[in-house]
Amino acid sequence: MSTPRVTSRDVARRAGVSQSTVSYVLNDTPGQAISAETRARVLDAAAELAYTPSAAARALRAGRTDTVLVVLADIPVGDTALAIVGALSRTIRPHGYTTVYQRRDGRDLRTVLRSVTPVAIADVGAFSPDEIAAAVERNVPVVGVSLDGVDGHVMRIPQDEIGRMQAEHLIARGRRRLAYAASDDPDAHDLTAGRIEGVRAACARHGLPAPVVVETPLYADAAARAVDRLRNRADPVTGVCAFDDEVALAVLAGMRLGGLSAPADVAVVGVDDVPLARLVSPALTTVHVRSDDVGAALGRHVLRRLKPELGIAEPDDQATVHLVVRETT
Amino acid sequence: MSTPRVTSRDVARRAGVSQSTVSYVLNDTPGQAISAETRARVLDAAAELAYTPSAAARALRAGRTDTVLVVLADIPVGDTALAIVGALSRTIRPHGYTTVYQRRDGRDLRTVLRSVTPVAIADVGAFSPDEIAAAVERNVPVVGVSLDGVDGHVMRIPQDEIGRMQAEHLIARGRRRLAYAASDDPDAHDLTAGRIEGVRAACARHGLPAPVVVETPLYADAAARAVDRLRNRADPVTGVCAFDDEVALAVLAGMRLGGLSAPADVAVVGVDDVPLARLVSPALTTVHVRSDDVGAALGRHVLRRLKPELGIAEPDDQATVHLVVRETT
């Protein structure tokens, strides 16, 4: 029942040439003068047999593939990660590289490499510098974004800077008591740490108390309880740095339920600048991370390593983040 | 500079055994009685050399891999696609299969197979029944969701049903003049067609005029112009079926700019039920697609083909969709 695989040998037989000739024709191997007539016969035979070369055999023989593996950290894969991956893919594709993605799913880099033979790895926050070094030793170049801002990757998304930016903005708006609304998704934990650190640092710099941290589920009633806790205190919170735009919207929904309005009672600032941020009312002030740029820069880092002859200049090593001020602050 | 690859031969040499023994130990090959002492020596040697078997060689030799390739259609990859893929991955992982993703990026299935040797393909709306048949002929089982509702895949997300549900709900709410707010993302086109068809069918059934279709960018001002067009007519639109929740929010933002409110002036219903839908005000009525179920069912379809001995029952072949009524209708 299972038809045996069509191999280049079958194509050769059908075209009446040798296997090498098939390979030369199909790969346009330079320096091989193949007669137009032979070439046509080979191409026809391949088409008739619907020949697809074995990726495994090519990889084994060549010692490498054209596949760049993107490993995504076990974080909530949102617009940011998708934008990074998309831009990376678009950057390297014109140079003949194929992008495949995987979530880390708790595995170490070694395990991941048991099922794929990539020519390079783009690590989106998944691995530690140690693991990366181990892969590099195996001759697989690794480029990566450090999502938590830790070094050892070629690029960093400065999470502390994001938090700092949120806090500084609220402080500039006259808010003296800040809170941090964290996500209740455990996968978000690593991202959160750096951001809170940035908020804390900004508060400290201005002589303000450290932010009150409160976990905020994405439901209005639960968020309302969280908001209650922020307000029912000797020094009620007047400014909230939210983990992302979704959490920010949850805070706003919770506030609404409690009869509070933004920015009059509490100012709220998110992170991500999802399309919806500008569509809701009041429109959300948020920190925009240029994820496309991160992906493109990562792609250029890959190309630099894989094709030094392209002479690609050293790309940025830090993502650009900026504040988009709208109506909630 | 580039260290040569550590092979099983190196491990064998170091452990003082043959290559076969290394393979037996590392793969726990059943029916091979290996002395505990030998086993330990091999394991140690492998660890010391940081041996990682060649994925390519294993694939070539075995004729297959443990990799299930998910190919995503060139549609806007949003929460729905991610949920499908996540659930699929979680379903097959316990059975030893690794999931890798790729976007179709306009390639045909043959081209995709040039760089990967998957044991099965999960097609998320990317390929036509013809292409799928060709892959199956190459002994690669393909399971797939048809995003546009067209047959030939093992599962369908009934886009027409989604549109029908939106329209029926608005009609039940007494709206007699409906519009369809389409996305301006060209990648959304295939999804849109089926949904509009469903809206159209519902209108026809109730003797109502066909929906006015208007493209709605994700910006309040542009959306306001779109809304203007829907209202400034002999028979002003009173109900809008939006392509997804984002477009629905854009419509609502446009309405707000024009002094219109929902549902008083115009009722709006989205699709996706993103977390934000329940957090915004007014909370969004929307059609919820059980994407997790789709992914899990897809995973079970994969397992059925790959491991018939598991005796997995034939999963559903159609995604469950249901209406979540909130405040905008």
Place this chain on the structure above:
DNA sequence: CTGAAAGCGCTTACAG
């Protein structure tokens, strides 16, 4: 219990 050998499907020197 262990080893030598074949072969998966390809590409690439090398010989003609």
Place this chain on the structure above:
DNA sequence: CTGAAAGCGCTTACAG
């Protein structure tokens, strides 16, 4: 211009 042969790194009958 074309073909025979080696070898990429594994696994698995097969022989001992």
